[in-house]
Amino acid sequence: MSVSEKVVQLFKDNDKAVITAALFALVGASVVTRRVFSLLKLLFDVYIRPGKSLKNFGAGRGAWAIITGASDGIGKEFAYQLAQAKFNLLLISRTESKLQALANEIEQKHNVETRIYAMDFSKGIPENLKEIINQLDVGVLINNVATNHEIPTPFFLENDQLIDNIVEVNIASVLRITKIVIPIMKAKNRGLIINCGSFSGYVPSPYLSVYSGSKAFLSTWSAAIGMELKSSGITATAMSKIRRATWLIPYPKPYVKAVLSKIGVPGGASAIPFGSNAYPSHALVNWLISYTFDMHFWLRRNFEHQTDIRNRALRKREREAAAAKSQ
Template sequence: MATIFSTVQFPSSHVLVTDYPKLTLLLFAIGGFTAARFALKTLFVLLQTFVVSGKSLKKYGAGKGAWAVVTGASEGIGREFALQLAQQGFNVVVSARNASALATLVSEIEAKSTGGKKVQAKAVPMDFSKLDDAAQWGRLESELAGLDIGVLVNNAGKSYNYPEEFHASSRKDMEDIVTINVNSVIRLTHIVLPGMVERKRGLIINMGSFSGTSVASPMLSTYAGTKSFLSSFSGSLAEEVRGKGIDVECVNTYFVVSNMSKIRRSSALIPTPKAFVRSVLSKITLPGGALWTNRPGVVTPYWSHGLLDYVMNVIGWNMAFVRYTHSLHKDIRRRALRKLEREAKQQ
C-alpha cells in the first residue's frame, strides 16, 4: 500500500487550480452545491420543527360539524388524539376493545364541550384483531354512515409484550399484530376514504414508529414490518389523493410514555401523549425531521424525535442503528424476563 502511494504523483493545489481550471471549478461547484443543500435542508428541518405551523385543522372541518374517527382511543396516544381533536371542534367517534374506558372518554369529551364549542362523541367498541367478525364491522360501518368525517386517526396498535426473536414468538401474537396494525387499517381507510373523496376534504393520520419507519428492529420484526407497511402505504395513498383535497401522513415516532412503551416518566426524548399529540396536530403535513429523506408521506413532528430522525439520516450508517437497536432489545427482553420471574416467585 505504502509503495503504491509513494509512486502516485498527486498534483499540488496550486497545480490543480492553474493546470486544470475547469476541473477545479467543477469540484468547487459540486462541493458548494452539497454544502448549500445540506445547509438549506437543515434550516428547513429546524424551521418546520420549531417555527412553522402545519395546515389548520379547520381545512378538515374543525368547528363546522365534521367528525374525527380515532382508533385505539381507550388509552395512551389515541385517547389524547380524541380529547385534543374534540377540543379543536371535531365531533369524535372513538373505538377500541375496552367499552367502559370508551364510555368514560365520551362523557369526558361531552362534559368539557360547552357553549359555542359543543361537540358530540360516540363510542364504537371494536376488536381490530377480528377481521372476520362481520357483525362488528357492519355495526361500525352503520355508525359511520352519513357522518361528515374530516379526520381518521389509525392509531390502534399492538406490539410485542417484550422484544423476542421471531422463531420463538407466538404465531397468534404475530398474526394479531399484522391484523390490527395493517389489515384493519386498510379496512377502515377503505370505509372512510370514499366519503372524503366525495367531499374533497380529509386528513388520514397513520401511527407509524421508528421501528420500521426509521430503522429495522431486530426482535420486533413483525411489528417493525407492519409500521414499514404503514409508511409505504401512506406515501402511496398520499400521492393518489393529493389533488382531491385529502392529506395522508404516517406519523413517525420514537418512544412516548404509554402502556405499550412501558415507560412511565417523560423526558426530552420521551414525551407524554399530551405533548406528543399536540405536536402532531400543530404540524399537519410538515415532514419535520423526515424532510427530504426519501420517505414520502412520513412526518416526524415531535421536536426531539424530528432531530433524532434527521441526524440518523445525515449520519446514514443504518447498520450501526440496527445493531444498537438489537442490543437495546436484548437488554429490554432480559429485564422483562427477570421481572416476570420475580413476579412468579411472589405468587
C-alpha cells in the same frame, strides 16, 4: 529526460494534484452545504412554518373525527384536542367502560356529539361499524390502534397467534377502516388521515421484527395513498408515535398539539422519506439518522438495545416463576 522536460512534467503532475484537490474540496463543500440547508429547512418546518387549519377538514362545521385506540394515551389526547377544535367524535377501542367515561367527559366539557364503539381489532372490522361510519360526515381519521410483541423475541420463536394479531391490528384493520372512510372524504373534497407509526418502522428493530415491519409498511402505504388522494383535498400522513415521556418521547398533550399544528408540513429532510416529523426532537433525531452514521450503525445499536431489554425481561420471568414455585 532532460532537466527542462522534468520541470515541465513536474508542473503537469502538480496541476493534476491541484485539480484533484479542488474537486474533492468542491464535493466536500457541496455535501456540507446540502446538510446545512437540510437542517435549516428542518428547523424552519418544525418551528416556523404553519400547518393547515383544522377548519379545512370540517372543524366546527359538524364534521366527525374517528379515533381508534381512543381510550388511552395518544388516542385519548387526540380525542381531547379534536373535541376542543369542535369535531364530533366516534371513539373506538376495546374497553367500553373507558370509552363511555371519555365520551361523557368530552361531551360535558366541549359540547360536541360523541359515539363509542367497543371492539377487538384483532377480530377484524365488523360490518355494522361500516354502516355507522357511512352515516357520518367524516373529516378526520386517526389510525392509532396497534399491538406489539410482549417482549423482544426472535422471529422464529414468536407465537404464531401473536404474529397474526400484529398483522391484523397494525395493518389489515388500518387498511379496512381507511377504505371505508375515503369515499366519504372524497365526496366532501376534504379530509385528514393520520396513521400513527413508530421509530421502529424507520430504523428496523431486531426482536420486534413483525411490529417493526408493520410500521414500515404503514409509512410506505401512507405516502402512496397520500399522493393518490392529494388532488381530492385529502391529507394522509404517518406520524411516529410515542409511549413514555422523555426529551425524545414527550407527553401525549404537547405531542398531539405539535402534530395537529403541522398538518401538511413535511418536517424537513430525514431518514423518514414518507412521514411527518411534527415534534422537534423527533425531527432532529431523524435528521441525525440521515446525516451521521449509516443505517447499519443504527441497526446494530437497535439490536443491542432490544437484546438488553429481552435479557432483562427473561430474567424477570425467571424470578417470577421461581417466586410462584416457592409459594
